[in-house]
Amino acid sequence: MMVAALVGVMMVVTTLAVFLIMARLYRRFPLPFLMPALTTTFLLVIGLLAFNISYDTYMIGGQWIDHLLGPAVVSLAYPLYRQRHVLARYLAPILTGVLVGSMIGMASGLLFAKVFGFSEDLVYAVLPKSVTTPVAMQITSQFGGAPSLAVIFVMVAGYSGVVFGPYLLKAAGLHSFIGKGMGMGAASHAIGTAKAYEFGEDAASVSSIAMTLSAISGSVMAPFIVWLFY
Amino acid sequence: MKFIKIIVQIAMLYGFYFLGEQFQHVLNLPIPGSIVGLLVLFGALLVKAIPVTWIEEGAGTLLHYLTLLFVPATVGVINYLYFFSGKNIGLVLIVMVSTLITMLASGTVSQIFANKTGMQRERSS
Structure with a gap:
């Protein structure tokens, strides 16, 4: 339980950090293929493959971000x-x-x-x-x-x-x-x-x-x- | 203080989402609960049942980070890497063609409609 929570926090923090860095890169060079969602996804996939981490493990934290999608649609x-x-x-x-x-x-x-x-x-x-x-x-x-x-x-x-x-x-x-x-x-x-x-x-x-x-x-x-x- | 306000407002949007899910479930609607929640909130704003100030900062924050929110789901493509080979690449082409057809159709129809009713001219005069 403790370990899962720790892994979860780690995945969320990593996702946020990569996204913020990529958002900064995009502000500097606003090219379509550098859009932060695209580059962040790409880097995370590479990272998971490199460290041999499964998608299920990533989603222990990823699902916390996922949960905000519902209210985000309502926000439209x-x-x-x-x-x-x-x-x-x-x-x-x-x-x-x-x-x-x-x-x-x-x-x-x-x-x-x-x-x-x-x-x-x-x-x-x-x-x-x-x-x-x-x-x-x-x-x-x-x-x-x-x-x-x-x-x-x-x-x-x-x-x-x-x-x-x-x-x-x-x-x-x-x-x-x-x-x-x-x-x-x-x-x-x-x-x-x-x-x-x-x-x-x-x-x-x-x-x-x-x-x-x-x-x-x-x-x-x-x-x-x-x-x-x- | 601003942070707490955003959290409370997101909680409220969550409430509308939950309400939408319940409606969807109880009435067995064929559309996602989040869309039902969107419509309920839009209605509530229109009839001023809810002042826009109750949700604007929460909604603004969520929409500002919208692209971040679907990153975890997109990373799921890792389970479909085998997909990107051979014939399946053709689907990408299909999507491109279909997208441009969609753009042409919707743009043309609405422009013709707007011109017919003279809205464009009325506006520019």
Whole structure:
């Protein structure tokens, strides 16, 4: 018992320390592949492998951090509340964009993965890729998929939106802050929203609303889409 | 003092999360309890059942460190390292294509909708 508590504290402290150092590095060099969550995960995986520590041992402490994910998702109500005037003003275009985005995002990912013959548990990890990480993990585990894989695909969706999104939006003639913000938030969640700040405050507000509402509509729609195709 | 305030506010957010989980469980809803909690809190803020000052610092802190919070879950990829070989790399490509389709669809639909109702023009005038 004592040993477990000690190991737990050690894992939490290590995670925090690595994260804070990586956050500092990112502030110094703000490059997409140096985002602290990415580099911290990478270093921890290397560390666990090097010292031959199992994931279960790491999670003795890791689960304490994990427990905060629930209230963190609840916290998304706060930015949504702060943006309520933007939401009320553009309610119809925002809601349509979110619903179309969730539907097409999940159905296309599921269909492609299914057509190319990937197994069901992998399909469930791909399904919520455009939904913010903590919610995506819950959607995937709800169907018995692996939440850790879901996180990887959420990251891929985020970064591909950030890297290719600006070109795509331009090529498609999406010049309005509504179009740009909606595209970024509905496809690339929090990572896309961070990028949307470069388009301006308006686009970022829409993107942040799109991301929160996509998390809600994604979790409502996921069981329906799975039921439709399986 | 500020630290204690943040802790108390996070405890309150925990309460909403717990409430959401209970609703989800009792009503057998197909959506995660955390999302139910989000909706309940958003509703409570809108009807001013709860002043925003009761949660803003706790919520702000959690969201500021959100990316740290999902690090432990992501480290779980260590059990799936075998996954990153051969055919499975194709899934990464699928995710990229599907993401860009999503962006195109949602962005286009909302822009057309906003233009049709004249909201953009109204705003710029």
